Amino acid sequence: MLQVSVLKNNPEWVKERLSVKNFKQLELVDKIIALDNERKSIQLGFDTAQSGINAISKEIGLLMTTGNVAEAAEAKAQVAAFKVQAAEFSEKIVSVEKQLHEALVQLPNLPAKEVPLGKTPEENVVVREGGQIPNLYEKAQEHWFLLDKYKLANFELGNKITGAGFPVYTGQGAKLQRSLVQYFLDFNVKAGYFEYLPPFMVNEQSAFATGQLPDKEGQMYHVTEDKLYLIPTAEVPVTNVYRDTILKEDELPVKMTAYSPCFRREAGSYGKDVRGLNRVHQFEKVEIIQLVHPEKSYQVLDEMVAHVEALLNSLELPYRILRLCGGDMGFTSAITYDFEVYSAAQKRWLEVSSVSNFENYQTNRMKCRFKDSNGKMVLAHSLNGSSLALPRIVACLLENNQTAEGIILPKSLQSYFGAEGIF
RNA sequence: GGAUAGAUGGCAGAGUGGUCGAAUGCGGUAGUCUCGAAAACUAUUGACUGUAACAAGUCCGGGGGUUCGAAUCCCUCUCUCUCCGCCA
Known part of the structure; x- marks a missing residue:
């Protein structure tokens, strides 16, 4: 399987190489790059939400050990909003990663420069x-x-x-x-x-x-x-x-x-x-x-x-x-x-x-x-x-x-x- | 096929709800010492996403769930050990 970074670094060259192999669906290259960018931005959203959950959870731990039950309960309520976000992001990320993978495995290996042109x-x-x-x-x-x-x-x-x-x-x-x-x-x-x-x-x-x-x-x-x-x-x-x-x-x-x-x-x-x-x-x-x-x-x-x-x-x-x-x-x-x-x-x-x-x-x-x-x-x-x-x-x-x-x-x-x- | 126990870092092996990406030992790497090596001592040592670099996030066999929080509790799958059965 090709590395996404290779496609991103030089999409036109990748397409040129793919056509030497007589591969037709060149639009997959752009699709994969777009999917990967999408993946990244969703991941960032998820990470941010998760980071919030982690930070508050840590605070709750401290509050509980000091017996501060009322504040702990308040903090728990704050987590709820983050959890909703995180769940949405994580659902999206599963779907985008699946699409990305399915597209990526359709690309054949790129032929080396010594490979002669030809179809038959x-x-x-x-x-x-x-x-x-x-x-x-x-x-x-x-x-x-x-x-x-x-x-x-x-x-x-x-x-x-x-x-x-x-x-x-x-x-x-x-x-x-x-x-x-x-x-x-x-x-x-x-x-x-x-x-x-x-x-x-x-x-x-x-x-x-x-x-x-x-x-x-x-x-x-x-x-x-x-x-x-x-x-x-x-x-x-x-x-x-x-x-x-x-x-x-x-x-x-x-x-x-x-x-x-x-x-x-x-x-x-x-x-x-x-x-x-x-x-x-x-x-x-x-x-x-x-x-x-x-x-x-x-x-x-x-x-x-x-x-x-x-x-x-x-x-x-x-x-x-x-x-x-x-x-x-x-x-x-x-x-x-x-x-x-x-x-x-x-x-x-x-x-x-x-x-x-x-x-x-x-x-x-x-x-x-x-x-x-x-x-x-x-x-x-x-x-x-x-x-x-x-x-x-x-x-x-x-x-x-x-x-x-x-x-x-x-x-x-x-x-x-x-x-x-x-x- | 039946029953039991188990799966944690390169390996061995702790950890049964919060400060655990994870003790300790071995191994690896670098250094000190040495003419050199060994030994000893000191430091360091997982992967992935992400970033210019940080930050942040994920990963304790796989998947799902409970919870504010899971290596730890529950469900499920896979695999392994031991015993029984069968058998080249």
């Missing part, structure tokens, strides 16, 4: 490519055929047990999932990330803190009986480790990693996008998260991009890194780099990671702060990225490495998988 994915900017797109042999197939051929995953079984988009991994397919999770976690821990295994359901407060609520309510599975949400990413529970926390400056940066299944309703998806493992409702993912000093967050962003890039290189997959344009970015992000790998049989790029700097948008909601050297409270910056999401990595590994003999896994994975490949 086509306008994202390729910043780097790596790896080699392989020449597949004649009989190469898309991964959904390979999953079936080697009995790695069973979609129909998932259909029966749960529903569409819930594949059941079997045999070597299940083992490949397990190996990848293990490999990714080890890779992250080696780079200094502290491992968590978080709950896979979160409460409303946690979902709000990272920005899933109220913006993405429809994308999450909701356990209504207990008011819990199935996590769409480990980002939600793990970032919330530091909700309502005041860190010491020397505790930064906080580096965390976690494996979790991710649950996404993916309402409105269809067609070739959802074939095979391209888009599913439950998938495995390993996430990296950092809480850092505001001055360092862009440097850390580059480090995280380099980290994910190194991981993809170790998997020997062809990839490209995109800087997302304003219109294609997430609600809470200030800047996002997407990683895509090339799925050689489908002949298309698939997103496997998204690395973002949220600046203080999440930490402001979470109240995650630290005291700087001057003793001033400062909001930390939060960043996160996938490292990595499994299904599309699996799709690429299968498609790109298929041979007449079988699927040859990259060297880095072989010891985790316990074999050179799938035959």
Whole structure:
């Protein structure tokens, strides 16, 4: 959530930034400023009335102890007028604060200055490519055929047990999932990330803190009986480790990693996008998260991009890194780099990671702060990225490495998988 | 699920209607001492709104109530402990 002070200091600049994100309701900015001014003046009225009540009450205390009952009774009558005022102000303040909050959460994060203009994915900017797109042999197939051929995953079984988009991994397919999770976690821990295994359901407060609520309510599975949400990413529970926390400056940066299944309703998806493992409702993912000093967050962003890039290189997959344009970015992000790998049989790029700097948008909601050297409270910056999401990595590994003999896994994975490949 | 006790500052822990934003201890920070450190001693040390800075106001798990006045009394919700039941 944006800080009201930012809007007040430079409303025109805020509107300009919001329009880069293709955000239309710019009038909200002025509305919020007006509401905040109103809030302040009502608060002042309330404080004044309350101050009167406090002062007289103190006097009554003294009068009572000295046995001056008549004067005490008189003083009590004086309080009544203040109480009426205070009650009126406090009623107004509740309503104004509610309006202010509701307006404020509708504003997305402001895009960083490096964010390219644009409205659609086509306008994202390729910043780097790596790896080699392989020449597949004649009989190469898309991964959904390979999953079936080697009995790695069973979609129909998932259909029966749960529903569409819930594949059941079997045999070597299940083992490949397990190996990848293990490999990714080890890779992250080696780079200094502290491992968590978080709950896979979160409460409303946690979902709000990272920005899933109220913006993405429809994308999450909701356990209504207990008011819990199935996590769409480990980002939600793990970032919330530091909700309502005041860190010491020397505790930064906080580096965390976690494996979790991710649950996404993916309402409105269809067609070739959802074939095979391209888009599913439950998938495995390993996430990296950092809480850092505001001055360092862009440097850390580059480090995280380099980290994910190194991981993809170790998997020997062809990839490209995109800087997302304003219109294609997430609600809470200030800047996002997407990683895509090339799925050689489908002949298309698939997103496997998204690395973002949220600046203080999440930490402001979470109240995650630290005291700087001057003793001033400062909001930390939060960043996160996938490292990595499994299904599309699996799709690429299968498609790109298929041979007449079988699927040859990259060297880095072989010891985790316990074999050179799938035959 | 049933019964009981409880929830106070970074932590431990006092406080049962007024002078309590809250004793005390630990921890933190600064200083004295020291070549340096430890110990000891001294001072300081919660957050939020607000202000140019003061002032003022709010916060003792959350919400509501009683009262001139609530950490303290009442209602309610949430969570935790212990015991019982069930159970991977």
